[in-house]
Amino acid sequence: MRIEATGEFSPAWRDDAFWAGTRAPLRSSTGLNPAAYTDPNFFDDEQMQVFERAWVCVGIAADASPGRMLVRSVGRRSILITRNANGELRGFLNSCRHRGTELYDSDCDVASTLRCPYHRWGYTLDGALKSAPHADDIPRDAFDRADFSLASVRVEAWGVLLFACLDESTPPLREWLGDLQTRMAGYELDDWQPRHSQELDIDANWKLVSENFQEYYHLTWVHPELAKVSRVDDHYRYQGAGMYCGQTTTPVSGDERDDWLSLPPADGLDESDAVSGRFVAIFPNVLLSVLPNHVFVMQLDPVSPGVTKETCTWLLPKSGADASDEAFEPTRTFWLDVNNEDIDIVQRGQRGLTRGAVPAGPLIPRFEEPLHRFQGILADMMTKATMSDVVIPGGDDSSEAARLGAGTNPSPAAVDSR
Ligand code: FES
Ligand SMILES: [Fe+2]
Structure with a gap:
């Protein structure tokens, strides 16, 4: 990554x-x-x-409301943040798994599908590839949609803040924040x-x-x-x-x-x-x-x-x-x-x-x-x-x-x- x-x-x-x-x-x-x-x-x-490599603040937790999709920069990357059907946060690199096109350039509402503007590949709010126009009509070898989910990025909310982390080896957000969570608990910032x-x-x-x-x-x-x-x-x-x-x-x-x-x-x-x-x-x-x-x-x-x-x-x-x-x-x-x-x-x-x-x-x-x-x-x-x-x-x-x-x-x- x-x-x-x-x-x-x-x-x-x-x-x-x-x-x-x-x-x-x-x-x-x-x-x-x-x-x-x-x-x-x-x-x-x-x-x-x-x-x-850090947990980087990418916004206010309330911005990531159900039905909303956020586009944020982390380092040199662009990421997408959304909530799946269960309301859980999900993060992805902003790049289509077909030929790499940027999927979105600004925040918007999404119902249930993330769509690439180039050839209309469609992804679920969990990042799974669910549609690829004409891919079934014209047979080709070695195309399993399960292999072409969006690349996931860790995203978590704490209190009023939304964080993302590009590096899988970075400790979890709760370790990053340490005892700050205890110190702030009385405010019920959520x-x-x-x-x-x-x-x-x-x-x-x-x-x-x-x-x-x-x-x-x-x-x-x-x-x-x-x-x-x-x-x-x-x-x-x-x-x-x-x-x-x-x-x-x-x-x-x-x-x-x-x-x-x-x-x-x-x-x-x-x-x-x-x-x-x-x-x-x-x-x-x-x-x-x-x-x-x-x-x-x-x-x-x-x-x-x-x-x-x-x-x-x-x-x-x-x-x-x-x-x-x-x-x-x-x-x-x-x-x-x-x-x-x-x-x-x-x-x-x-x-x-x-x-x-x-x-x-x-x-x-x-x-x-x-x-x-x-x-x-x-x-x-x-x-x-x-x-x-x-x-x-x-x-x-x-x-x-x-x-x-x-x-x-x-x-x-x-x-x-x-
Ligand atoms: S690059 Fe996204 S569908 Fe082709
Ligand atoms: Fe000051």
Whole structure:
């Protein structure tokens, strides 16, 4: 299934020396080499090593509704996602088993058959070839339809998100997500409904967008308004075993700008979830902000080394899904304001990395530890030949629990005793 690299090209990042600053312990670590953000060859390798082996977010789970067929890109591949007659998710490479034609170029409704536009071969929603015009009228040897099902791709939903994975050897999604499933269980995210979405083109590498989301070092200067409700001192690490980097803000309430809390909270949250924000970057490409009353998702699709498509989706809990547009608007506007500030700074980051390309400096431990973890995962995926050699990070160092919080969903009371 994987597209293998061709040629003899042997770039620096196949060498451990390229990752020395990333592999160093946190307190002596540095950021990534600028080439990781700007080099077209790095980008191509990353598509193959990371995006064609990871569980990649390909949308919102609710998009994959019965009767709907989705067309999504994963690495250099195009895939189709549908639900079969039993409502189960199915994924396929978007290529006909006759002569390879692209089957669909955009999302659409399908009743029961996927059809190739070229010679009208038809496939069931499970990918089985069920019709091939004239193939029965004109006998030929060795044509068993069972041999020509669509090539399947793993697709799974978790919470509000839809994931796909091209590599059969990658661990199951539940292992990829690790304890995040436990941490998020109280929100019952399966029931949350998408309210609004929009796409943005950002002139920056996808990793810059993710890394910016992961650290709150920049909060005071880039988001002076957000800093009033998401105070630096209220941020804690939020990372157990799993392919994710995260922080939590607790309490998330504010006294000066509280418009992201204007909607009512979801029913049934425990005392920690009810007052916290969970900010999680699931490796590689989805950024999840879970608040008591809404979820804001940013899905990152790399377009080129310096361009990323960001799809933003706001979701509301089942108990608050009928909020009026007027009630929802402050939440939408809040995120657009914050996101615009982030986009300005990451685009500036991309320009500096492209035109300056100076060696990376030190990561600041308290604030940038998630980047160290993220870049460590990246280093593994870029250098390991097989997914069994890629390490799923463990939980945070418990020796810092008293100061930073390391339990699953630390309670506000525990946090206050820091
Ligand atoms: S290529 Fe699809 S039916 Fe011929
Ligand atoms: Fe930010």
